[in-house]
Amino acid sequence: xxxxxxxxxxxxxxxxxxxxxxxxxxxxxxxxxxxxxxxxxxxxxxxxxxxxxxxxxxxxxxxxxxxxxxxxxxxxxxxxxxxxxxxxxxxxxxxxxxxxxxxxxxxxxxxxxxxxxxxxxxxx
Amino acid sequence: xxxxxxxxxxxxxxxxxxxxxxxxxxxxxxxxxxxxxxxxxxxxxxxxxxxxxxxxxxxxxxxxxxxxxxxxxxxxxxxxxxxxxxxxxxxxxxxxxxxxxxxxxxxxxxxxxxxxxxxxxxxxxxxxxxxxxxxxxxxxxxxxxxxxxxxxxxxxxxxxxxxxxxxxxxxxxxxxxxxxxxxxxxxxxxxxxxxxxxxxxxxxxxxxxxxxxxxxxxxxxxxxxxxxxxxxxxxxxxxxxxxxxxxxxxxxxxxxxxxxxxxxxxxxxxxxxxxxxxxxxxxxxxxxxxxxxxxxxxxxxxxxxxxxxxxxxxxxxxxxxxxxxxxxxxxxxxxxxxxxxxxxxxxxxxxxxxxxxxxxxxxx
Numbered sequence: 001x002x003x004x005x006x007x008x009x010x011x012x013x014x015x016x017x018x019x020x021x022x023x024x025x026x027x028x029x030x031x032x033x034x035x036x037x038x039x040x041x042x043x044x045x046x047x048x049x050x051x052x053x054x055x056x057x058x059x060x061x062x063x064x065x066x067x068x069x070x071x072x073x074x075x076x077x078x079x080x081x082x083x084x085x086x087x088x089x090x091x092x093x094x095x096x097x098x099x100x101x102x103x104x105x106x107x108x109x110x111x112x113x114x115x116x117x118x119x120x121x122x123x124x
Numbered sequence: 125x126x127x128x129x130x131x132x133x134x135x136x137x138x139x140x141x142x143x144x145x146x147x148x149x150x151x152x153x154x155x156x157x158x159x160x161x162x163x164x165x166x167x168x169x170x171x172x173x174x175x176x177x178x179x180x181x182x183x184x185x186x187x188x189x190x191x192x193x194x195x196x197x198x199x200x201x202x203x204x205x206x207x208x209x210x211x212x213x214x215x216x217x218x219x220x221x222x223x224x225x226x227x228x229x230x231x232x233x234x235x236x237x238x239x240x241x242x243x244x245x246x247x248x249x250x251x252x253x254x255x256x257x258x259x260x261x262x263x264x265x266x267x268x269x270x271x272x273x274x275x276x277x278x279x280x281x282x283x284x285x286x287x288x289x290x291x292x293x294x295x296x297x298x299x300x301x302x303x304x305x306x307x308x309x310x311x312x313x314x315x316x317x318x319x320x321x322x323x324x325x326x327x328x329x330x331x332x333x334x335x336x337x338x339x340x341x342x343x344x345x346x347x348x349x350x351x352x353x354x355x356x357x358x359x360x361x362x363x364x365x366x367x368x369x370x371x372x373x374x375x376x377x378x379x380x381x382x383x384x385x386x387x388x389x390x391x392x393x394x395x396x397x398x399x400x401x402x403x404x405x406x407x408x409x410x411x412x413x414x415x416x417x418x419x420x421x422x423x424x425x426x427x428x429x430x431x432x433x434x435x436x437x438x439x440x441x442x443x444x445x446x447x448x449x450x451x452x453x454x455x456x457x458x459x460x461x462x463x464x465x466x467x468x469x470x471x472x473x474x475x476x477x478x479x480x481x482x483x484x485x486x487x488x
């Protein structure tokens with residue numbers, strides 16, 4: 001069973017997407033902030049991280065950059081999920097190797113599941 | 125304010141200020157005034173001398189004094205320099221008054237310009253605030269939709285168990301309206317971006333034909349439900365250089381208008397071809413057309429041709445404003461040709477993709 005870490009500051013989004021991912025057979029762990037997510041990573045190794053961009057405190061891009069620089073986490077693929085309409089420009093997102101794709105919320109359940117499946121299979 | 129104006133204004137102001145400073149200096153004033161009077165006096169002398177000289181030459185005898193006093197206009201000759209001095213002195217006074225007036229007017233102008241610059245700054249701040257506000261509101265509106273859409277569609281996909289036909293039907297209606305709401309929110313955000321001039325194109329080279337087909341395909345439910353015929357005149361391939369997603373948006377908005385304003389059983393269509401080195405695209409319909417007096421408002425946001433049709437046709441009135449914004453960003457003006465009762469044609473042109481051969485030629 002593939003393990004997914006879902007990070008979002010909205011409790012209802014966490015619940016919606018973890019129910020959806022569980023129904024597809026994934027093992028889901030959740031974190032409601034960037035700090036909680038990076039803290040969890042020392043004792044836990046997911047196969048993929050679903051990471052919200054706009055979060056209070058450490059935002060998704062900062063979390064992704066931090067994880068990409070950590071030996072124990074740099075190989076874990078990250079899928080950014082955002083309610084913005086396009087990837088936030090001008091902060092060097094394309095230089096963060098961990099980020100494999102963007103999924104725009106709200107999306108069809110199928111879009112999220114297909115995106116996750118594709119990244120798990122092909123790494124992008 | 126644009127950078128060009130920013131650069132020029134202070135420089136121009138300095139020049140004007142220096143000139144006015146010199147004028148308003150009392151020393152310069154009296155100098156200008158006195159010089160003008162002297163100038164008049166000086167010009168006043170040669171004129172009578174010249175006249176008297178001519179008189180002497182003509183009469184051929186007598187003294188200068190006699191000639192001066194006997195000449196019918198001798199008083200005028202004598203007073204000439206003084207008259208000239210008076211006239212030029214008056215010029216000086218008038219000019220000094222005018223200069224003062226100019227100083228005053230330019231001062232007022234400077235104040236107005238400064239006021240305008242301030243107002244402009246305030247407007248820019250407001251614009252920025254508005255854009256930020258719309259972005260925040262959009263984000264806040266979308267966030268609850270994540271759970272609403274997620275659960276409705278997951279349940280409709282039978283992920284959480286079986287559904288009765290009635291439950292399924294109800295959820296389908298809900299999902300359809302979630303789509304509608306989400307589309308509206310996206311449109312508002314798009315429009316705001318266009319208004320703020322913050323629309324960033326991601327240009328790429330792609331084949332327009334599949335893009336048109338995809339747009340027609342996504343309009344198929346609406347086309348079928350209104351029993352419309354969708355025609356297309358497309359080449360096998362037409363590669364253009366443009367922002368693929370935005371152009372897809374343009375097609376969807378134009379087709380959605382064509383479908384909305386064509387009566388049941390009518391015909392709509394998309395034509396595309398290469399013409400004069402550009403891709404020429406037409407989205408047309410044999411629908412209601414747009415009344416002549418209404419055509420000038422077409423690209424006005426929130427505006428709809430028939431205010432009363434809002435209920436019948438739905439929509440926000442942002443569609444064409446967004447289309448125009450996207451195409452303007454591409455440097456591709458849109459033309460709308462419409463005949464009431466006969467239909468409407470929306471035409472625009474896109475640059476062709478650079479052919480592979482010429483790219484190779486350009487390489488070292």
